[in-house]
Amino acid sequence: MEAEAKLVVKRLGLRAVEGRLPPHAPGAVYSGEAHGLAVDLVTYGKCRTTGVDNVGTAGAVLVTAAAAQALEPDLFISAGTAGGFARRGGAVGDVYLCAAFANHDRRIAIPGFDKYGVGRVDTGGAAGVEAVGEAARALGLKQGVVTTGNSLDCLERDMEMIEANGADVKDMEAAAVAWTASWFGVPVLGVKAVTDIVDGDKPSHDEFLENLGAACKALEVAVPRVLEHLAGSESLRLALLEPRGAETGSS
């Protein structure tokens, strides 16, 4: 969402650059440099019919594909807000680094398609998970699996899938970014700040709106620190970036 992006744009001193995405793509691009890394922050843009931000997987696929083509990044960072889980120790304001992505609202009970529906993507495989874990410890952040769905609420059946995915945070875009990026051989790192506790006692949409500002603040602080760590840590960069040349890009 635009709200999630604004503070990071300001903190990193990025500038809006017109015309870097193809004309059909809904997103906006803010470019600059941070800790020696060239950074393009891309938003999902706004829906032309309803005027709200393009949340969810459709916008994520469309903008990720356009950004991969036009900006040719070495790494995508899917940064944003997410729901956390009390039973997994999550609290509002926590920031998670995520190298693993899955879906919880794609139920296809046909052998093969069931696995496709979950659509698990692990950036950098075991080495990626280990390096991201080290980065999280060094930065005082959490590490976890992010699970993606197109609804802000969480049905009982969604929760079963989320538990099966071993997920720590629930968002609406990350797995779609990871799947799309895999077609371009680009790895993805998730940076997710918790706005609401999914297995808590408040409705997600109330808690989400209440804590959106605080979570955006947490992202504003975390994203530049992740970039700094990424610039300085060869092991993290290697673990994340090596899959680029791999056959599938999603292992």
Next chain:
Amino acid sequence: MEAEAKLVVKRLGLRAVEGRLPPHAPGAVYSGEAHGLAVDLVTYGKCRTTGVDNVGTAGAVLVTAAAAQALEPDLFISAGTAGGFARRGGAVGDVYLCAAFANHDRRIAIPGFDKYGVGRVDTGGAAGVEAVGEAARALGLKQGVVTTGNSLDCLERDMEMIEANGADVKDMEAAAVAWTASWFGVPVLGVKAVTDIVDGDKPSHDEFLENLGAACKALEVAVPRVLEHLAGSESLRLALLEPRGAETGSS
């Protein structure tokens, strides 16, 4: 799915053409001519990790965007199989023409975002609905609203959304095709053959597999007839194609 495409490719005498989509796009293109219309049939391709067909909205967005860019069509036809509803008079083998698209698994209970979640797209507005209705009557097909979700099954909550959408058929791609196409100003017509009755007494995945062959046969017959009608009917073409120049492309 590939199974849905094969018979139509053969019936229309289309030929596989390499290199027409960008290298990252998963789909395949079969090209030819039918009733004086240049036709490109594009599949969603197969998942690199699981090897199954890229069903669902993520593949639909990715391939629709790639096809819109590379093939510059005047009209997309989202053809494929779908679930029908006994309470709306649906039966296995029925073929529906659809000018209206919505989603039933994107629940976002925040004002503005709720409407975005449903993501209603009407091709050609009232004129489109009327012209498609006339085409359906002329061809002995049904007309209806198609509702899209990423699951083959149907939860109680999905069914509530489906009823709110006034939907006649349930698929896994059409609304994503329509939303993506709207960014390129390209209208979409749905042609959907019923494989299973969602509000019937059999589990969708059993009935789906049982009737997939028969529904593909129905598509094989219907799609060329729709193309023939499209080629010969000025009012249908105008109603569908006029939105191309419109501001939103989705009204």
